[in-house]
Structure formats: C-alpha cells, structure tokens
Amino acid sequence: IFSHTSPEMWFQGLFPPSVCPANANVDTFYGIMFDAGSTGTRIHIYTFVQRSPDQPLELEGEIFESVKPGLSAYVDQPEKGAETVRGLLEMAEDAVPPSHWKKTPVVLKATAGLRLLAEQKAQALLSEVREVFEESPFLVPDNSVSIMDGTYEGILAWITVNFLTGQLYGQNQQTFGILDLGGASTQITFLPHSKETLEQTPVDFLASFEMFNNTYKLYTHSYLGFGxxxxxxxxxxxxxxxxxxxxxxxxxxxxxxxxxxxxxxxxxxxxxxxxxxxxxxxxxxxxxxxxxxxxxxxxxxxxxxxxxxxxxxxxxxxxxxxxxxxxxxxxxxxxxxxxxxxxxxxxxxxxxxxxxxxxxxxxxxxxxxxxxxxxxxxxxxxxxxVNNIETSWTLGATFHLLQLLGVSH
Ligand SMILES: Nc1nc2c(ncn2[C@@H]2O[C@H](COP(=O)(O)OP(=O)(O)O)[C@@H](O)[C@H]2O)c(=O)[nH]1
Ligand SMILES: [Ca+2]
Missing domain, CATH: 3.30.420.150 (Exopolyphosphatase. Domain 2)
Incomplete structure (x- = not known):
C-alpha cells in the first residue's frame, strides 16, 4: 500500500536524505523504471520511504531524464541503442546511494515503437539492453527488459493518475479516465460504472487488475498505429x-x-x-x-x-x-x-x-x-x-514491480 508524503514532511527537501531529521528511522527504497517509447527513452527514478514496518510506503519523489530518439530508431544498430540506455542508467548511480544499489530494481518496458518492429530486430535491441543491465550494480529482476502489452500501458497509466490525484485510497473515490497519445499508439482507459458498458464491450477491452488490495475492472485499449x-x-x-x-x-x-x-x-x-x-x-x-x-x-x-x-x-x-x-x-x-x-x-x-x-x-x-x-x-x-510527479505509466509499473518483489503489499 502506498500513500502520499504527508504535508508536515515539507522540510525534508531542505536536507540531504542522510541528515534529514525525519529520516533518522525510516527506510528508503528506490525503483528505476525505463520507458522505451517510440519517440524517446526515459528513466524515472522513484524514491519511497517507509516510516515503520506497519506503515504504507510513501512516494517521496522522482528523478526524470530522457533522450531522443527512441530505441526503435536504432533498429539496425542495437548496440548503439543500448548505449543510450547505459547513459541514462549512469545517472541512476548518482541518484541512488551505493548502499542501496544491490536492492534497487531496474526494469525497462518498451511500447509501440518496438511493437511495430520485426520481432527479431526488436529482440536484438532488448538483448543488448539486457546486457547493459547485467553490467550495472542494480538488481535485475527476471524478465526485466521486455515489450509491454498495450493493455498494461493503459492500466498502469490509470493507476498513476488515480494514485497521484488521491482516488485510490480514502473516502470519496471518484476515479478519472486517462487518454494517452504516444508517437505510435494511443490508449484510453476508465473504470466503467454502468452495467451496460460491461455488457456491451468486447471482452478484450476489459481487464482486471489488482493493486493496493483492490481489484479494478477497467475498460482499456491500446490502438497500435494510432499514435x-x-x-x-x-x-x-x-x-x-x-x-x-x-x-x-x-x-x-x-x-x-x-x-x-x-x-x-x-x-x-x-x-x-x-x-x-x-x-x-x-x-x-x-x-x-x-x-x-x-x-x-x-x-x-x-x-x-x-x-x-x-x-x-x-x-x-x-x-x-x-x-x-x-x-x-x-x-x-x-x-x-x-x-x-x-x-x-x-x-x-x-x-x-x-x-x-x-x-x-x-x-x-x-x-x-x-x-x-x-x-x-x-x-x-x-x-x-501531479504533485511534481510525471503522469506516466511508469509509476504504476513501479508500484506493480515493488508489489511483485514483495517490497510492498
Ligand atoms: N508527462 C509525460 N509525458 C511523457 C513522458 N514521457 C513521454 N512523454 C510524452 O509521450 C509522447 C511520446 O510518446 P512515446 O512514449 O514516445 O510513444 P509511444 O511508444 O507510442 O507511447 C510525447 O508527447 C512525450 O512528451 C513523461 O514521463 N511524462
Ligand atoms: Ca508513451
């Protein structure tokens, strides 16, 4: 379970994490998520804190950097493509303290640009990136470099926006739908309220997803080629x-x-x-x-x-x-x-x-x-x-990753 940094922690940004009085007894976690989009590759380094074992993880901040063009532009030079990822990953070595490197997961998910390439060429790019990850000091989970299913792209962005706007916890949950228009694909996702929607929608436009101890049955679709x-x-x-x-x-x-x-x-x-x-x-x-x-x-x-x-x-x-x-x-x-x-x-x-x-x-x-x-x-x-965090599927993906790794529940 996650929650926002509470307003009384405003002073945290004024101190380096190690000497910040509020951090004396808290655990800090990091998660590194790469978005290999069709027009660029981006790194999102998220910081979470846990104030005590029985309290939820709180999202504390994000470091974000990007490069252009995207991996798919290196379709015939996979090694060169992977070098762009290495450059961004080196940034993460400055952002995450060395004592945390080994337990900080790094994951890359590619979207529509790679979905549109010939399977073999896409796989060659991914395997070069995998090598870069293996050479890094970070935790490389199984299947950490992959092409993401379009269904997840919509769901995870929906999780991000509704988490950041406070709709996934507490009272008065009134979720928002999301519209994401990428270079190569576009996603629409919302939580249907009406029975008609559930009945009249083709099954492959509906997806159940478990997050923060809730199951959400969402309407979602990624249209490839409509970016x-x-x-x-x-x-x-x-x-x-x-x-x-x-x-x-x-x-x-x-x-x-x-x-x-x-x-x-x-x-x-x-x-x-x-x-x-x-x-x-x-x-x-x-x-x-x-x-x-x-x-x-x-x-x-x-x-x-x-x-x-x-x-x-x-x-x-x-x-x-x-x-x-x-x-x-x-x-x-x-x-x-x-x-x-x-x-x-x-x-x-x-x-x-x-x-x-x-x-x-x-x-x-x-x-x-x-x-x-x-x-x-x-x-x-x-x-x-929202609250200085990018509205991108990457935050939802990081929550999902930490949930899988058992860092949170
Ligand atoms: N807010 C926000 N927008 C982003 C981020 N990363 C990429 N974008 C936007 O995404 C669009 C490009 O889509 P891209 O991801 O390259 O293509 P896709 O693979 O089809 O999704 C541009 O409008 C970018 O400005 C991000 O972290 N935050
Ligand atoms: Ca995108």
Missing amino acids: LKAARLAALGALEKEATDGHMFRSSCLPKQLEAEWHFGGVKYQYGGNREGETGFEPCYSEVLKVVQGKLHQPNEIHRRSFYAFSYYYDRAVDTDLIDYEKGGVLEVRDFERKAKEVCNNVDSYSSASPFLCMDLSYIAALLKEGFGFGDSTLLQLTKK
Whole structure:
C-alpha cells in the first residue's frame, strides 16, 4: 500500500536524505523504471520511504531524464541503442546511494515503437539492453527488459493518475479516465460504472487488475498505429506504399510549398504540401478522418466520465497556447477543433512551429470526436505532472514491480 508524503514532511527537501531529521528511522527504497517509447527513452527514478514496518510506503519523489530518439530508431544498430540506455542508467548511480544499489530494481518496458518492429530486430535491441543491465550494480529482476502489452500501458497509466490525484485510497473515490497519445499508439482507459458498458464491450477491452488490495475492472485499449506520428504516416498514405524511397507524400494539411524529409522508426519519408490542390482545415480534416473513422470502439459511458489527457494531447495544446506549459489546464474537446481551424487556415503564419501542427491538431480533434466518440463539450484535464510527479505509466509499473518483489503489499 502506498500513500502520499504527508504535508508536515515539507522540510525534508531542505536536507540531504542522510541528515534529514525525519529520516533518522525510516527506510528508503528506490525503483528505476525505463520507458522505451517510440519517440524517446526515459528513466524515472522513484524514491519511497517507509516510516515503520506497519506503515504504507510513501512516494517521496522522482528523478526524470530522457533522450531522443527512441530505441526503435536504432533498429539496425542495437548496440548503439543500448548505449543510450547505459547513459541514462549512469545517472541512476548518482541518484541512488551505493548502499542501496544491490536492492534497487531496474526494469525497462518498451511500447509501440518496438511493437511495430520485426520481432527479431526488436529482440536484438532488448538483448543488448539486457546486457547493459547485467553490467550495472542494480538488481535485475527476471524478465526485466521486455515489450509491454498495450493493455498494461493503459492500466498502469490509470493507476498513476488515480494514485497521484488521491482516488485510490480514502473516502470519496471518484476515479478519472486517462487518454494517452504516444508517437505510435494511443490508449484510453476508465473504470466503467454502468452495467451496460460491461455488457456491451468486447471482452478484450476489459481487464482486471489488482493493486493496493483492490481489484479494478477497467475498460482499456491500446490502438497500435494510432499514435500521433503513426497517424501522420497514415494520413500521408505512407503506410500503404511498400517502397517509400524517393516517393513524395503530399497532404492538404501541410504548407503548400513545403518539401522535406522525416525519419521515423528507422525509415526515411519525403513529404510535402499540396502544391496544386487544396489546403486548409476542410480538406485536411477529411484526410485525417479517414485514419480514424469506423476504426475505434466507442463506449457510451465516456460522456459521463472525467478524463485526464497527457503526452501529445498536452504537447500540442502547449504549442498552440491552449494551455500553459507548467500549469496545464482544462479544455473542451471542441477547443482542439477550433485551434485546428485557426492553424490550418493560416498554415503559413504558423510555419515557424512544426509544419505538422495543422495535421496534428486536426488528427487530435478527429480522434477524440469521430474516433472515441467524445462530445464537443466534454472536459479534458490536461496534465503533465501531479504533485511534481510525471503522469506516466511508469509509476504504476513501479508500484506493480515493488508489489511483485514483495517490497510492498
Ligand atoms: N508527462 C509525460 N509525458 C511523457 C513522458 N514521457 C513521454 N512523454 C510524452 O509521450 C509522447 C511520446 O510518446 P512515446 O512514449 O514516445 O510513444 P509511444 O511508444 O507510442 O507511447 C510525447 O508527447 C512525450 O512528451 C513523461 O514521463 N511524462
Ligand atoms: Ca508513451
């Protein structure tokens, strides 16, 4: 069982852990979780304290660092890919005191970028990372380097957000759903309240999960190929074509005169604007609509649940001043469409930002409305951090890991 650091412990941050008066009699634990995402690799080093054996572990803080590109960009240089992990792991040697190295578990979970690679190439990358782990001074549990099932990606992010917002313990539990938009896949997860949802949902969209002495039966799904960057390729038609070399993929979502190239998942793509044809919101929206229309399950109950949205939902909302980078904010689904219109109908005045801004916003609007079936006025809480901890599946995964290792229960 876990709980938040209590407010009266505010003074802890002022002292190094070893001399902090509050730490005189407490045990400190660390957990290292790597997120090998499609666009980058990130290390999350969590610190937990246990004040006495019969008290729950408390999450004390997080150290976070990241590198780009992700492991999948090293598809043909697995050793070089693993070196990026080694660099981040060296940071952990500074963050965790040497006396704790041997009992601090280190785990890496890869998501959609590696799911999309040929099995053999993905395994070669993972086995190089495994070697880096074995050479480190940390505890390497069985199966510590793997590709995570998409179902867990959603569940664990749901655990993180609901833990950080205090919904998993105490009275008045009112859980939030989560929307995660990665580079290569996207997840939707919520706790259904209505019997209809449970009855009308295909079984592979429901998953039971045990955490903090509770069993949660969640609606969750990870859509592979529906992440923001994968959707760009789908909208450009670059996924249907076998040979991408030398071919110019054009879209009405891009600035008319643009011609450029882009590397994703180890492949080079050339793309450009619709020199002769139409541009602007209308044609762009119908392009991105084709990517999502009729392809996603639409649970009715989402109209009555509240959702937290992060990752690319957050990043694009920041890019277009819909929310503040530090504070995040609350948006309606229609705000993304409104912004998409504004940007797409004036692409040239936004060309200093990413040339994909119009396409990305249009895709987000289409995904929310036509993909998941959200209403225009559904409220989304855009959040990057809660209590200074990243809203990422990695925290949920670390809880799960410590539970498995018997550090907590
Ligand atoms: N809040 C938050 N966002 C993150 C973190 N790590 C990655 N992201 C976001 O995740 C998005 C990229 O998705 P990625 O994980 O690379 O692709 P995936 O493999 O398809 O999930 C970007 O919007 C990043 O800003 C994190 O620790 N915290
Ligand atoms: Ca991710």
